[in-house]
Amino acid sequence: MDTTLQEKQAGSLESDAPDTQNKAPTSVDRKGDNAPMDKLIADAKQVVGNGFVENLASKGMDWVESGRQGSVVHDSNGNKFIDCYCSSGTYNLGRKNPAIARELKQAINETDQGNFVMISREKAMLSERLARFTPSGLDCFLFTVVRGEAVDAACKLARGYTERYQLITVNGGCYGQTVFAMTLSERADKKDFGSLIPDVQTIPFNDIDAAGRSITRNTAAVILEPVQTENNCRTADKDYLVALRTFCDQTGALLIFDESQTGFGRTGEKFASDYFGVLPDIMLLGEALGGGMFPFGAMVFTSSVKTFFDAHPLIHLMTFGGHDVGCRVAAAALTEYDQIQPWQNAKKQGNILKKWLQELVDANPELKSVQGIGLMLSLEFESAEAADRFCRSAIQQGVLVKTGEIAKHSVIIRPPLTINDQDLDKIVTGIEKALGSGGAH
Amino acid sequence: MNQTSRQTISRKERGQIFDAFGKHISKGQIRYLTAGHLDVLEGERDGIRFYESQSGKPYIDGFSSAGCFNVGRCNRQVIQKLEAAADDYDMGTYGMLSAPKIRLAKLLADVALGDLNRVLLCGTGADAVEGALKLARGATGRNEIVSMVKAYHGHSGMSLSANGKDHYKELFQPLMPGFRFALFGDLKAIRQMVSERTAAIILEPIQGEGGIHVATDEYLRGLREICNQYGIMLIFDEIQTGFGRTGRLWASEHSGVIPDMMVLAKSMGGGLYPNAAILYRDRSELTGYVDGNPGFHSSMGGGTDLGCIVSASVIEYIVENKIWENVEKMGDRLLGGLRRIKEENPGLIVEVRGRGMMVGVEYKQEFMGILMADCLATHGMFAAYSANAPQVMRFQFPTAATAEDIDEALEIVRKAIRLSKLYLLLLGPLSRIPFVRTMLNKGDILVTVNSWLRKIAFWE
Numbered sequence: 001m002d003t004t005l006q007e008k009q010a011g012s013l014e015s016d017a018p019d020t021q022n023k024a025p026t027s028v029d030r031k032g033d034n035a036p037m038d039k040l041i042a043d044a045k046q047v048v049g050n051g052f053v054e055n056l057a058s059k060g061m062d063w064v065e066s067g068r069q070g071s072v073v074h075d076s077n078g079n080k081f082i083d084c085y086c087s088s089g090t091y092n093l094g095r096k097n098p099a100i101a102r103e104l105k106q107a108i109n110e111t112d113q114g115n116f117v118m119i120s121r122e123k124a125m126l127s128e129r130l131a132r133f134t135p136s137g138l139d140c141f142l143f144t145v146v147r148g149e150a151v152d153a154a155c156k157l158a159r160g161y162t163e164r165y166q167l168i169t170v171n172g173g174c175y176g177q178t179v180f181a182m183t184l185s186e187r188a189d190k191k192d193f194g195s196l197i198p199d200v201q202t203i204p205f206n207d208i209d210a211a212g213r214s215i216t217r218n219t220a221a222v223i224l225e226p227v228q229t230e231n232n233c234r235t236a237d238k239d240y241l242v243a244l245r246t247f248c249d250q251t252g253a254l255l256i257f258d259e260s261q262t263g264f265g266r267t268g269e270k271f272a273s274d275y276f277g278v279l280p281d282i283m284l285l286g287e288a289l290g291g292g293m294f295p296f297g298a299m300v301f302t303s304s305v306k307t308f309f310d311a312h313p314l315i316h317l318m319t320f321g322g323h324d325v326g327c328r329v330a331a332a333a334l335t336e337y338d339q340i341q342p343w344q345n346a347k348k349q350g351n352i353l354k355k356w357l358q359e360l361v362d363a364n365p366e367l368k369s370v371q372g373i374g375l376m377l378s379l380e381f382e383s384a385e386a387a388d389r390f391c392r393s394a395i396q397q398g399v400l401v402k403t404g405e406i407a408k409h410s411v412i413i414r415p416p417l418t419i420n421d422q423d424l425d426k427i428v429t430g431i432e433k434a435l436g437s438g439g440a441h
Numbered sequence: 442m443n444q445t446s447r448q449t450i451s452r453k454e455r456g457q458i459f460d461a462f463g464k465h466i467s468k469g470q471i472r473y474l475t476a477g478h479l480d481v482l483e484g485e486r487d488g489i490r491f492y493e494s495q496s497g498k499p500y501i502d503g504f505s506s507a508g509c510f511n512v513g514r515c516n517r518q519v520i521q522k523l524e525a526a527a528d529d530y531d532m533g534t535y536g537m538l539s540a541p542k543i544r545l546a547k548l549l550a551d552v553a554l555g556d557l558n559r560v561l562l563c564g565t566g567a568d569a570v571e572g573a574l575k576l577a578r579g580a581t582g583r584n585e586i587v588s589m590v591k592a593y594h595g596h597s598g599m600s601l602s603a604n605g606k607d608h609y610k611e612l613f614q615p616l617m618p619g620f621r622f623a624l625f626g627d628l629k630a631i632r633q634m635v636s637e638r639t640a641a642i643i644l645e646p647i648q649g650e651g652g653i654h655v656a657t658d659e660y661l662r663g664l665r666e667i668c669n670q671y672g673i674m675l676i677f678d679e680i681q682t683g684f685g686r687t688g689r690l691w692a693s694e695h696s697g698v699i700p701d702m703m704v705l706a707k708s709m710g711g712g713l714y715p716n717a718a719i720l721y722r723d724r725s726e727l728t729g730y731v732d733g734n735p736g737f738h739s740s741m742g743g744g745t746d747l748g749c750i751v752s753a754s755v756i757e758y759i760v761e762n763k764i765w766e767n768v769e770k771m772g773d774r775l776l777g778g779l780r781r782i783k784e785e786n787p788g789l790i791v792e793v794r795g796r797g798m799m800v801g802v803e804y805k806q807e808f809m810g811i812l813m814a815d816c817l818a819t820h821g822m823f824a825a826y827s828a829n830a831p832q833v834m835r836f837q838f839p840t841a842a843t844a845e846d847i848d849e850a851l852e853i854v855r856k857a858i859r860l861s862k863l864y865l866l867l868l869g870p871l872s873r874i875p876f877v878r879t880m881l882n883k884g885d886i887l888v889t890v891n892s893w894l895r896k897i898a899f900w901e
Binding site for chain 2: 041043050052055063066067073083085095097109111113117121124128141178179181195196197199287290295296310311313319
């Protein structure tokens, strides 16, 4: 066993350490002590799976992510890409944000994850910080780890608090991989996993009448993403969200916004609830809270809903949720958000980018539309194949983009919110070139 | 270490922390923890101890966040790796490949048993349990899952559906249909429950929250046989038992039974950075399903670049130091010591059981769990009773504990028992009345009674 381990250590981390200064666009021969891309990919096929690597290849993503900084990510051959995927909206503050990285290094020298059931200074301090950051009235928290878990927690909280069962969501949603989240989501392979959570009803998005008919005194919660990023950035009408708020108030159902992707400035406002002027009872925050340096999310709720947790302590446990190191990292990310206020840049650059993309749509028969708000924009293609083809070309042109998880014929463009004019130009140029060459592949 | 040099906080600051926690997170949790004397703020953390923030009082960590600190608290080697990594990496892009991810996946496959050599990286234990159950249902096309009474697999929807205690589920019903529960250790019950409609049997080789129940080798071999016979996926949840906790690298080494899937988390993150994984056997049903459905369980926030560097460094540390050897020796010392304490105190303890440094002490009365938590804390040990079996006190020290540490821990247990007897002078006669005993064993009432006892206790 030991020998195997030492062999593994041969491809040491230092040798693989990405060189962010390396601007050479061509592939370089790796020395013997480095793990070359081909070797890594072959290993991945073996331990992670052929299908996994083939799927990445179909998206043009079958390369090894290496150096990263700001808006840019490198592959292990030194090729550079502007990151317009941002791990589904994690990197609002850019890749490897230096201030947050510094705090991570500091925090691990002073604390660790802590015993998860306990009260801690780190949890308390983050909760105070976050309460000043989130919309007023939403100042209670459960700290989470992976996307989806917060959705599960919210569904449980809604059922527990209202003592009702029924959960209502809209079609076209994408919430995560845990089972409440999956039951609410629109995904083709759901049937593979047998009987999921009962008493979940799906109603058509943006249809006020359907919502009025469906939301009753039996409804525990209505849950939706104000912008369905993975579904061609389909955006809720303000009137629709206002109507949902009214129906929920009338029936005592809770309104839940999944802001995993819309939160922290992505829409051009701090939160989508600010953008639309509608306040939910529960709001879910994604990995953007950890600034991309630590897996950390949160369920945010009103003090009224919190009475459930007061009455039922330790009813929803998570070993890694509210991790003391994570709390420190998230607090540092909040300081960055407060200082940079990236929603302002997102609004400005988003408007410019959308105008450019609209011109491209007008000029290019391959493109059907551009959708979305702020820096969550989506190009709609004729087919999923055309969208995949475009992604491969765009990646070749140095722009990392990915198709939507739900609308597979859409390509989402969501760069870091801190993106500057120069990198925005590179995105536009890259997309133009990719469209020009796309048909040939 | 010198206690006085430690940074401490003021009483006022402690109050502010509790106020903020109560206001923004849960007042109920404070009430609950206070009753068990678990309202301790962890300040500096080091090795097998932490130091209370206000007083600087050292506590032996007998809980290890349910088995997260197998490399010790704040392990320098792991910290240095993460520190260096933070210069070059962030979380990375979920669903994409990187050297740290591939390297960790290979490392896991290398150190896992048998043909458990395919890896799916996840974010948390519950997330990994969800992934494993999805894989079992997807690969077999079957719906039924058999779990165990008192099982504990997490709190997200599917892992909660597999939880063997109603307390955690009843407020959130209806959860997933298709889950059935067998008594842990009862092969006959399993035989009656399974059929060709069963997708998976999931269990912890040693039930942690359920009260430290060790599965016998015969039981596990019997399960393997039944699973082979019906084409059922056998899933071991080694979230608490893995990474050296039981005196072997994996608990499954004791019986030699190789499951179809093994679920890992907790110590995989080295106590510093979340990470989790599913290892599954290289057999066509499983690999075929994953190859055909590569995105079936892509967990965002799981298998991050930084997390994988931490986990790789944890595995290196554990393997280089063969920590399971110390665990086995110290586990025996702990078990032996606790059994002597049982003999010294007739009528108090029903059983001492466990394997390696995963040891449980079952008291006669349910309320003794919370009472002993309090008494142990008074004497400088943090220990928790099992969530799904409050009469069982768990001892899961960081695995680097030395003979001196174990002896010190045993001495604390002795002192705590003497202290608990003072409480029992009062509670004991009352608890002989069946009605009062029933009341005392109810969590809510016990919390109130114990809080009240703590307030009047002259010995604190």
